[in-house]
Amino acid sequence: MRTPAFLDHNATTPLDASVRAVMLPWLGERFGNPSSHHEYGRAARAAIETAREQVAQGVGAHPTEVIFVSGGSEANNLFIKGAALTRRPGIIGVGATEHPCVREPARQLRGQGWRVHEIAVDAAGLVRQDDYQTLLAQRPALVSVMLANNETGVIQDVAALATQARAADAGFHTDAVQAFGKIAIDFRGLNAAGVHALTLSAHKIGGPLGAGALVADKRIEFLPLVAGGGQERGLRSGTENIAAIVGFGQAAWLRAQALASRAAQQQCLRDRLEAGLGEMGFEVFGHHAPRLPNTSYFAVPGIDGDALVGRLDRAGFAVASGSACSSAGGAPSATLLAMGVAPEIARSAVRVSVGDANTADEIDEFLGAFCRALTELRQLNRAVV
């Protein structure tokens, strides 16, 4: 069986060969616990600090602003719950299209007396200013709006939103998990505009699963969620996952090289795909908004997205309907519903997210397979009726 063409890079990315190469020694002879005082430990400690610098440089932050955690989900949990713990219960504003690992921690705060305000988005998936102003008028303690959406790829003007939030004294966080490695991120600039923290994940940028980071302005207060040996300046205890952190650093460094040319290459493929889809009359979600260069999220009205994706898989193309984290759910995408898309249309959504190794030929073959799958499913639908 031929390996399917991987077109689901927003779910996860293949581990870059050079990242694997730098990781292996840390799964081999360099096995020390970074907290040990002997040579084994010191070598591990030094490697972590090098990785920290690499990640910091990748987003224009200072190394002391980078806190390593086990992944993007944890970083989001850490900021939202950790910051809430240092404040009296109030209002937290969360974008209506946020990933579950931002929405759910916010919802949990309700149990401690917080109110959650879901910030409405427009048809393009961008935060609606009228609703945002309504939120800010109530002086929320915290606001979280993702830099780029994992399903649509839509990019929010986080700097502007943060500046507005600052005027209302709110702590501002952005989930940059999907944006990192695809568009340039300048934490220094964002921080100056009012962003206090952002979340990163290694496995979305050719790095390993098991490592992420919260990049945070040291002046913003939040309490740790994992207590213990005091690692990461007390903000995240537990023996460090040295191999994953080293891999994260290498991946961050790699992605910072030639970001623009890689993005251009991916955009070329994405645009090729959408040109083909456009000819067939399909609408792409969020195409009026600024988007990540690699993502295409579109609807195939009248067709069940899961069924279509299943056929595409059998035809040799790995894509997604909705996001990975909820792909077993069966419920229509919350992101699309928030954009005002009708549930039946949302259920027919398919997401293609290209990566470095994809080619124009693959896109053309995909379009062919897509057409065939569509024809088959439509025939079936007609037969059923």
Place this chain on the structure above:
Amino acid sequence: MLKFPLYLDYSATTPVDPRVVEKMIPFLTEHYGNPASRSHPFGWTSEAAVEEAREQVAALVGADAKDIIWTSGATESNNLAIKGAANFYSSKGKHIITLKTEHKAVLDTCRELERQGFEVTYLDVQENGLLDLEAFRQALRADTVLVSVMFVNNEIGVIQPIREIGEICRERGIIFHVDAAQATGKVEIDLATLKVDLMAFSAHKTYGPKGIGALYVRRKPRIRLEAQMHGGGHERGLRSGTLAPHQIVGMGEAFRIAREEMAAENARIAKLQKRLIAGFEGMESVFINGDLEQRVPHNLNVSFAYVEGESLIMAIKDIAVSSGSACTSASLEPSYVLRALGREDELAHSSIRFSLGRFSTEEEVDFAVNLLRTKVAKLREMSPLWDMVQEGVDLSTVQWAAH
């Protein structure tokens, strides 16, 4: 050929067994799918591997795969168990009991709960490091809702009476959590018979990779927890976050190997430990910390009196071990575990923890013994305190002049 420094610090972390790395490699190369991706084989392959590993972890500890939740390590598992249970059952009571000798992951979590209004009793242990069951019974209250006692102590290697504590807790409907990070692959763990409700596991203490651990959550009787990481609802909603198949597969393989090789390995390491102990025989003023019977063979924590701690550690740089001091901020604090045994600060500072493992050899043990004997003798030679002791002076009666 000896490789310096000789590694005798297996309790701090273990090398990843080459067989484990081999199992992990495919998931660092062609099998890169997100296990939650239901729509293609990349996801399915990852998911299948994750479930196989879950079975392997469960098999080592006599549990069902459905009882095992993946976490990022034992620290997180301990946090999840203690905070998760305390918060879920807080309406039943807000009193928690643990021991002064627990790992910081347990102690600091308890302190956090104290700040949230829970009451925690930190029980003393006996001089041999073991919990006195009578003292434990006396500490139980009507509002005690959770007890946390580690299986094997990381500093001194003693094995707590988990079975008996479990019986007592179950009788009273109190939830019993056990930090088993140092226990897997060293002692038999059978959760089918042990009345333990929550058990934390670490991969990197049992020749697996860092960054992955697990938490056993009993289903019969059903134990509920308040999740600590929220998001996509992974792990039955108890621990959200994309799973890392390569790490999970590594932990599974590590635990499979532990299950198959534990008996033989323990016998071999017991011999090495005897050799180590024999090596220190005849040395004056040397004390082994922790019960000599109720202990794992892998660990030997030894105090060398009348030797300045930091000088000792500097003198034995050819072996990688842990000392009885921990660097907390700018100060050098003596081990709280050794203090709980009644050791004076001075003695705690001059303590060395030797921990043996799968790849330890007789040659390494002999080298360590010779090194310690030589260096301790040398340091004592230079010590005026040692002179006084040799002359029969009882140091505790001396009035030291202030400077």
